[in-house]
Amino acid sequence: MAHYQRMGDVPPKRHTQHRGPDGELYYEELMGEEGFSSDSSLLYHRHVPSALVDARPWALPEQATTANTPLLPRHLTPHLLFADAAGLVDAEAVAKTDAVTGRRLLLGNADVRIGYVVAGAPSPLYRNATGDECVFVEDGTALVETVFGDLVVGPGDYVVMPRATTHRWVPTGDAPLRLYAIEGNSHIGPPKRYLSRYGQLLEHAPYCERDLRPPTPPHEEEDRDYKADGGFEVYVKHRGSGPGAGGGLAGTVHVLPHHPFDVVGWDGCLYPYAFNVADFEPITGRVHQPPPVHQVFEGHNFVVCNFVPRKVDYHPLAVPVPYYHSNVDSDEVMFYVAGDYEARKGSGIGIGSITLHPGGYPHGPQPQAIEASLGAERFDELAVMVDTFRPLDLGEGGAACDDGAYAWTWAGGRAGG
Numbered sequence: 001m002a003h004y005q006r007m008g009d010v011p012p013k014r015h016t017q018h019r020g021p022d023g024e025l026y027y028e029e030l031m032g033e034e035g036f037s038s039d040s041s042l043l044y045h046r047h048v049p050s051a052l053v054d055a056r057p058w059a060l061p062e063q064a065t066t067a068n069t070p071l072l073p074r075h076l077t078p079h080l081l082f083a084d085a086a087g088l089v090d091a092e093a094v095a096k097t098d099a100v101t102g103r104r105l106l107l108g109n110a111d112v113r114i115g116y117v118v119a120g121a122p123s124p125l126y127r128n129a130t131g132d133e134c135v136f137v138e139d140g141t142a143l144v145e146t147v148f149g150d151l152v153v154g155p156g157d158y159v160v161m162p163r164a165t166t167h168r169w170v171p172t173g174d175a176p177l178r179l180y181a182i183e184g185n186s187h188i189g190p191p192k193r194y195l196s197r198y199g200q201l202l203e204h205a206p207y208c209e210r211d212l213r214p215p216t217p218p219h220e221e222e223d224r225d226y227k228a229d230g231g232f233e234v235y236v237k238h239r240g241s242g243p244g245a246g247g248g249l250a251g252t253v254h255v256l257p258h259h260p261f262d263v264v265g266w267d268g269c270l271y272p273y274a275f276n277v278a279d280f281e282p283i284t285g286r287v288h289q290p291p292p293v294h295q296v297f298e299g300h301n302f303v304v305c306n307f308v309p310r311k312v313d314y315h316p317l318a319v320p321v322p323y324y325h326s327n328v329d330s331d332e333v334m335f336y337v338a339g340d341y342e343a344r345k346g347s348g349i350g351i352g353s354i355t356l357h358p359g360g361y362p363h364g365p366q367p368q369a370i371e372a373s374l375g376a377e378r379f380d381e382l383a384v385m386v387d388t389f390r391p392l393d394l395g396e397g398g399a400a401c402d403d404g405a406y407a408w409t410w411a412g413g414r415a416g417g
Contacts, residue, residue: 003199003209007149007217008265010044018044020264031164031270033187039199041268043147046220047258053231058251060237061101065108065247065393068358075347075406076106076354076398082118082176089118094176098123099135099142099169100235103181105395107333107356108247111301112388114333115181116354116397123169125260129238130249131184133161134297134304136277136384138337138352140177143170147263148271149215156277156337156382160188160297162270166234166260180335182386186300199269206296211279215272218263231255277382282310287318291385305385309339311378321373324364330387332357339381347409355406356398359391366409 011018018026029049032040043049068074081104082097084090100123103115137157144151144159146167153159161167171177182188194205201208233253240250275296283293294305312320336353347366349355357363365373394402408414 003212004267004269005214005271006265006267007215008044008263010042010265010267014042020046026264031162031268033163033270039269041148041266041270043263043266046262046264047223049260051257052254053257054255056253056255058235058237058253060249060251061103061105062396063105063108063113063247063249065105065395066399067393068356068391071358071360072407073358073361073363074356074394074398075349075403076356077352077401077403078104078106078116078354078397079118079352080401081116081397089176091120091176094118095120097121099171099177099179100124100126103179104397104400105247106354106398106401107392108395109388109390109392110248111185111390112299112386113181113183113247113395114386114392115183115395117177117179117181119169119177119179120171122171125166125168125232125234127164127166127234127236128161128183129164129236131186132163132188132299133159133184134182134188134299135159135161136180136182136335136337138178138180138335140171140175141173142177143172144168144272144274145170145261146215146272147218147260148266149218151213151215151272151274153274158275158277158296159272160275161272163187165272167272180384182304184299184302188297188299188304191295191298191303206281206283206293207275207279211275213274213276218261218266220264221259221261223259223262231257232259234260277306277308277384280306280308282308284311285313286315287313288320288322289313291387294385301389303387305387307379307381307383307385309378309380309382312376314377319370319374320376320379321365321369324362326362327357327359327387329359330389331359331392332363333386333388333392335384335386337382337384339379347406348403349406356392 026044029043097119098121099119103117105115107114137153139155141154236252295303296306297304334355
């Protein structure tokens with residue numbers, strides 16, 4: 001995200017000596033993308049950022065996937081993954097679940113993994129070394145502590161976390177923290193068509209830099225000597241192979257002698273930020289607009305869109321709900337966050353539902369929803385959509401919460417029963 005920020009104590013010129021009040025030299029770290037050829041930031045640490053005192057394997061949550069065979073549209077109900085026998089939030093289990101190690105993999109391919117978690121406990125320090133993360137806060141509030149500073153987040157926030165950023169999620173408030181996690185194997189940022197050649201968001205973009213919330217200035221966490229206290233553990237997700245590497249991923253716990261949040265200042269164009277979906281300005285027209293007008297972010301071989309409350313098509317003969325469409329090149333995943341989603345009425349879809357419409361399958365509104373939508377002037381709906389350009393497989397969480405009935409709802413039921 002080429003939007004320059006400067007936080008804390010940095011020297012007048014980069015790659016020059018920078019010392020503290022006691023005369024001690026700070027350690028400069030360049031965090032950059034694409035091998036020194038893209039966005040970067042310079043961070044100034046009190047301690048050597050490369051220092052390790054121990055390492056051990058981390059057994060990741062299950063990352064293996066199974067093919068969507070036979071090819072079917074799916075309706076997933078991820079709320080039930082964290083519910084008790086009565087279908088209510090399992091408060092005792094959630095109180096022990098954190099936003100990193102508790103994620104359940106719903107869908108994934110070689111480019112992106114989509115997970116869900118309901119968390120009540122602080123996460124460990126965490127670094128995703130495989131790609132950027134775009135995490136949508138469905139409900140609850142949290143303090144996201146990072147090496148750059150803190151983000152205070154709540155319902156409707158996207159949190160975009162650059163690859164290899166050390167951070168942790170700390171739930172706040174009384175409600176459980178519900179997160180929809182989109183993990184890329186690439187970088188995630190605004191659509192290129194909305195950016196100038198220098199990286200500024202253009203006038204026709206549905207949001208601008210004013211809507212992005214950078215972290216607070218960095219602050220030092222309490223430090224200690226590892227010899228006495230055992231060091232600071234950072235959970236690292238990274239590429240792997242061989243035994244224990246599910247989905248081509250592996251985990252390692254690095255033990256550091258000093259707290260990684262020892263940054264006194266940083267500047268640059270690479271950092272985590274938050275963006276609230278309420279600040280997305282919807283693009284509408286006289287007739288139904290195609291999904292790309294709802295795009296908010298993109299990664300390699302996938303895009304993220306959001307459908308927000310908006311006025312709808314104003315041609316006198318407009319059909320406000322989507323037309324039937326075949327996903328020739330992509331799989332479509334829709335997470336229904338809030339509101340009244342007109343096109344899915346009669347299908348069993350509700351708040352918290354996730355649908356998968358795979359490539360090779362034509363889909364669209366439930367038949368009765370078309371007539372019911374005629375004359376509508378506004379849709380009160382909120383949904384997050386991920387379109388991928390490789391087929392998505394089912395993760396263990398997705399397989400566990402598939403309702404098994406959605407594919408037959410357009411025909412009124414499955415033949416033979």
